[in-house]
Amino acid sequence: MTARIRKAGRGAACAALSTCLFSAAANAAPGFVPASYIGSIEPEILWELLIGGFVVAAFTCATALWATSMLRKQRRAHRRKNILVDSVLNKLQQGVVIADASGRIVFCNDRYLAMYDLTRAEVTPGMPGRDLLALRRARGMLDLTNDEFYRNAGLPQGYVAELPDGRCIQVKFSRLANGGTIATHDDCSELRRMSKELSTTKQFLESVIDNIPVCVAAKSIEDGRYILANRAFETLSGLSRDKIIGATADQLYPARSAASIREADQSALQSITGAFQSELTVELGRGDRILASNRVVARNEHGEPEFLIALFEDVTNRRALSVELEKTKRFLELVIDNIPVALTVQNTADGRYMLANRGAEIILNRRREDATGLTTGEIFNAKEARLIAERDELAIRKGGLVVEEHPISTAGGLRLFVTRRMTVTDEADQAHYLIKTHVDVTDRRQTEARMAHMAYHDGLTDLPNRDAFLKSLTQMIEACDNAVDEFAVLSVDLDGLKEINDVFGHAIGDKLLIEVARRIEWASRGGVVARLSGDEFGLIIDGPQPAAARDLASMVAKAL
Known part of the structure; x- marks a missing residue:
């Protein structure tokens, strides 16, 4: 040249x-x-x-x-420029194909060849573009016709081809000012994978947030507009998500409620921890509702407040139930405190007293507040504590209701109590609580004993009466099951009792009867002695008869 x-x-x-x-x-x-x-x-x-x-x-x-x-310098500069351009284009991560106005290949970089498993020998300068597409199609790297390829690649967003090995290539095709074309091929497999993961994660998080039973909302700190609302928020407010997103609290709630919400937002922003919990009264379509809210400030990478996340729950019914529960609790405590029996509740795990009413203070020998948290061994003396613990363990093993009567030492002395033990089980049917009621039956048992004594004893002489005598006689007859057993019945009648009453008065007559009863009882020495009527006494004596009866009659006569 x-x-x-x-x-x-x-x-x-x-x-x-x-x-x-x-x-x-x-x-x-x-x-x-x-x-x-x-x-x-x-x-x-x-x-x-x-x-x-x-x-x-x-x-x-x-x-x-x-x-x-x-001219020579220009050609050298042009050649250097071409070498530089080729070097730069070959170092790109995207595949590049340049064609002239007639559709012939002017340039393709190394990335393009590697992307579609082609060689320089197969792709030569001046090669028609349709032949290059045919070569790719023969390799299984293209499943579109030429027209479909150019039409799809010419769209603003380009065309994404999925290769047999799973890679995704985004192709964008555009025309140059000189009539030529340039096509870029970008391997977007990782990007699409991340995009799918992001989409999946986003859908998952949105699904989770949407199905949280607590209302979740997020708003922009800049303008206070809602940017997120879940399904629970829609249900509570009675508004669709489209109306909530982009609106402010002033646009969704009445003025008084909106002011309360703004105040809570400001408290969260001014909080050192970036969180604020409160209860708000918000006017909704069905009236005022009490909302328990938890606000958290979300910050960007620079630590600047960006979003305000609010979680809130309608606790109106819960608060009403809480108030009602508190009233019921006070009522039950008042009832339990004033029932006329001693009531205690123990934890079966460690035997500690969890509850005691005012009546239990008698058997606990201390104030109920002082007894709470103590065990049986810390309240009673060692002997009584051991007996009570054994009965408690037996009742827990048996389950259900166990009733027994036993004495307990109190400040007023030894008293007799009827104790009812009831075991309460948990969900696993394991003993959880032991409820005990204690009723003081000391006076009742004494009264019952006196009444029983009066029913079968003479009121004046305190000897068994006719009913007791006949009962003893019946038992004696039933006990004689063979001819060897013998017993005798004696009757003692006092003469002149009526004259004594008339002369000396009934008081002297009563004293006489008491003394006679004492002497007959002394003479019988263990035999049955009863007053059958005013001046008649009956005796039952066992042993060889009639000798035992004659001896008893002699002794009674001598004693009188």
Whole structure:
């Protein structure tokens, strides 16, 4: 190429010299100048013409050489530029294919070849673009027609091709100003995978938030507009999500409720921890509702407040139930405290008293507040504590209701109590609580004993009466099951009792009867003695008969 440039330079110089000489001759004699005329020119003029032509030729030659040098520099710069462009394009992470206006391949980088498993030998400059697509189609790297490929790749978002090995390639096709085209091929497999994961994660989180039974909302701190609301929020407010998102508290609630919400938001923003818990009364469609809210400030990577997340729950019914429960609790405590029996509740795990009413203070020998948390061994003496613990364990093993009667030492002395033990089980049917009621039956048992004594004893002499005597006689007859057993019945009748009453009065007569009863009871020495009527007594004596009866009669007569 350099030799050709040099020859072209010399040719241009000769042509320029001839042109100069011819021009000089023409200037000297306009029109046609015959060759013979040159010889007639004067030497001075001819010499001037030759020098002028040489100067012009030298100038022209220098200009040609300069132009050649500049052309050579431009070509070297262009070649360096092409090498630089090729190097840059080959280092791109995207595949690049450039075609001219006629659709022939001008350039494709290494990334493109590696992306579709092609070689430089297969993709040559000047190769038609349709042949390149056909080559990819033959390799299984393209499942579209040429028209479909160019149409889809020409869309603003491009076209995403899924390759057999699972990779995803995003292709974008655009035209250049010179009529050519450039196509970029970007491996977006990882991006699509992350996008799918993000979409899946987003759907999962949205589903979780949407199914949380507590109302969840988020609002922008900048303008206070809601940017998130879950299904529970929709249900509580009675508004659709479309109406909630983008609205402020002033647009959703009455003025008084909106002011309360703004105040809670400000408290959360001003909190050192970035969190604030409170209860708000908010007016909704069905009236005022009490909302238990928990507000948290979400900050960006610079630590600046960005979002305000609010979790709130309608606790109106719960508060009403809580108040009712508190009333019921106080009522039951009042009832338990005033029932006329001692009531205690123990934890079966450690035997500690959990509850005791006012009546239990008698058997606990201390204030109920002081007994709570103590065990049986810490309240009663060692002997009683051991007996009570054994009965408690037996009742827990048996389960259900266990009733027994036993004495307990109190400040007023030993008293008799009827104790009912009831075991309460938990969900696993394991003993959890032991409820005990204690009823003091000391006076009742004494009264019952006196009544029983009165029913079978004479009120004056305190001897068994006729009913007791007949009962004892029946038992004695039933006990004699063979001929060996013997017993005798004696009757003692006092004469002159009526005269004594009449003369000395009934008080003296009663004293006489008491003394007679005492002496007969002493004489019988263990036999049955009863007062059958006013002045009649009955005796039952066992042993060999009639000797035992005669001896008893003799002793009674002697005693009287």
